[in-house]
Amino acid sequence: MTADFVIVGAGAVGLTSAIALLTEGYRVTLVERGAVGHEASWAGGGIMSPLCSWDYQDSVTRLAHRSMAMFPEAAALLHAQTGIDPEYIRSGMLVLPPFDMAQAQNWCAQHEFPAQPCDSASYLSGHNGLLLPQVAQVRNPRLLQALRRRVTMLGGEIREQQEVLALEVQGDCISALHTTQGEVAADAFIVTAGAWSKQLLGEHALHMDVKPIRGQILLFKFDTPPIEHILVRSGLYLIPRRDGHLLVGSTLEDVGFDKSTTVAARDDMLRKVYEILPAWRDHAPIRHWAGFRPGSPDNIPTIGRHPSLTNLYANTGHFRYGVTMSLASAELLVNEIGQRPQAIPVDAYRWR
Ligand SMILES: Cc1cc2nc3c(=O)[nH]c(=O)nc-3n(C[C@H](O)[C@H](O)[C@H](O)COP(=O)(O)OP(=O)(O)OC[C@H]3O[C@@H](n4cnc5c(N)ncnc54)[C@H](O)[C@@H]3O)c2cc1C
Numbered sequence: 001m002t003a004d005f006v007i008v009g010a011g012a013v014g015l016t017s018a019i020a021l022l023t024e025g026y027r028v029t030l031v032e033r034g035a036v037g038h039e040a041s042w043a044g045g046g047i048m049s050p051l052c053s054w055d056y057q058d059s060v061t062r063l064a065h066r067s068m069a070m071f072p073e074a075a076a077l078l079h080a081q082t083g084i085d086p087e088y089i090r091s092g093m094l095v096l097p098p099f100d101m102a103q104a105q106n107w108c109a110q111h112e113f114p115a116q117p118c119d120s121a122s123y124l125s126g127h128n129g130l131l132l133p134q135v136a137q138v139r140n141p142r143l144l145q146a147l148r149r150r151v152t153m154l155g156g157e158i159r160e161q162q163e164v165l166a167l168e169v170q171g172d173c174i175s176a177l178h179t180t181q182g183e184v185a186a187d188a189f190i191v192t193a194g195a196w197s198k199q200l201l202g203e204h205a206l207h208m209d210v211k212p213i214r215g216q217i218l219l220f221k222f223d224t225p226p227i228e229h230i231l232v233r234s235g236l237y238l239i240p241r242r243d244g245h246l247l248v249g250s251t252l253e254d255v256g257f258d259k260s261t262t263v264a265a266r267d268d269m270l271r272k273v274y275e276i277l278p279a280w281r282d283h284a285p286i287r288h289w290a291g292f293r294p295g296s297p298d299n300i301p302t303i304g305r306h307p308s309l310t311n312l313y314a315n316t317g318h319f320r321y322g323v324t325m326s327l328a329s330a331e332l333l334v335n336e337i338g339q340r341p342q343a344i345p346v347d348a349y350r351w352r
Helices: 012-023 058-082 101-110 140-153 194-205 263-276 278-282 319-337
Strands: 003-008 028-031 093-095 116-119 128-132 157-159 164-170 173-179 182-184 186-191 211-221 230-233 236-240 245-249 287-295 302-305 312-316
Touching: 003 012, 012 028, 012 140, 012 312, 012 319, 058 140, 058 319, 101 128, 140 157, 164 194, 173 186, 186 194, 194 211, 194 287, 194 312, 211 263, 230 263, 236 263, 245 263, 263 278, 287 319, 302 319, 312 319
Parallel strands: 003 028, 003 186, 028 157, 093 230, 186 312
Antiparallel strands: 093 128, 116 128, 164 173, 173 182, 211 245, 211 287, 230 236, 236 245, 302 312
């Protein structure tokens, strides 16, 4: 029996899309070139919020905030259903100067987003920082394992080590996908291939503009969490995990599909970390990795049906916030497929 939907790419976006469709009773197959959840969704920091929301357009924060509101219940349910704890923790995020405090506070007031000016003297500046107590984090590899297990529990099929090479078009439809293991047919197809989405779609991408933007991360290990909140300063962030691991990120590099890590990025991030926390000079990172964000103009993803191919959908281009936005993006996609009203305005995310 052919699937109702074949989803190409099993990162956070593909997996949450699959779960949303399976929950509606559709038959779903996920086709993944490598292993499930081993690309950007694995590499990321797991901060469940834009870094400084006031720097983004409303269409970014609207989608992010809808998803952020869905996450506490969804993460608890996922834990209960799968036995895997995604470690959703509301650790709060402390934004350190320099930044425009008045602009940030205005934005938070307008969006009813709790924020407390807060003494950050222990971190370098002596100037006030802004604590956003509602900001949470997840442990990406665990979230992905839980999502994967949930897909299988719901009867979804996952095919790993199978790369989609091309789309077969007949008239105004996709009739099949050519893959490294033969043709795959379905009633409809969804591209959630992250940074590779545009490359895979070729001419059918139209104006969708998604490209890889490399991000490098450093991992530290302490005996216990050395800081309480996520810290953000001038684009650098530090994320304390419950077990003493701590992530420092990240770079934004337009270097194509080159996943190398660089000494220059490592040294630059370390210099900034030691500026904030000079006492850490004795601590060296234990790991260093890179991943490809699906970069899109203004960080606005493409979600929904192709303008002319009637059974082709995309859910991609979430750039810096794809884990954060994943639940709401899946909701939007499934509402469009089911022709149901949307909870938020969706015009900005349409495939043009
Ligand atoms: C360093 C870094 C830090 C980040 N920090 C955060 C953060 O704190 N918070 C946050 O919300 N987001 C963060 N992000 C962004 C976030 O990780 C991404 O937006 C998100 O993971 C995108 O998910 P995805 O499922 O679209 O892509 P991916 O996770 O990359 O998944 C795409 C999948 O498609 C597969 N694929 C590609 N081509 C094919 C093909 N032809 N056939 C079959 N399969 C294919 C790939 O193998 C891959 O598994 C960060 C990203 C990076 C790199």
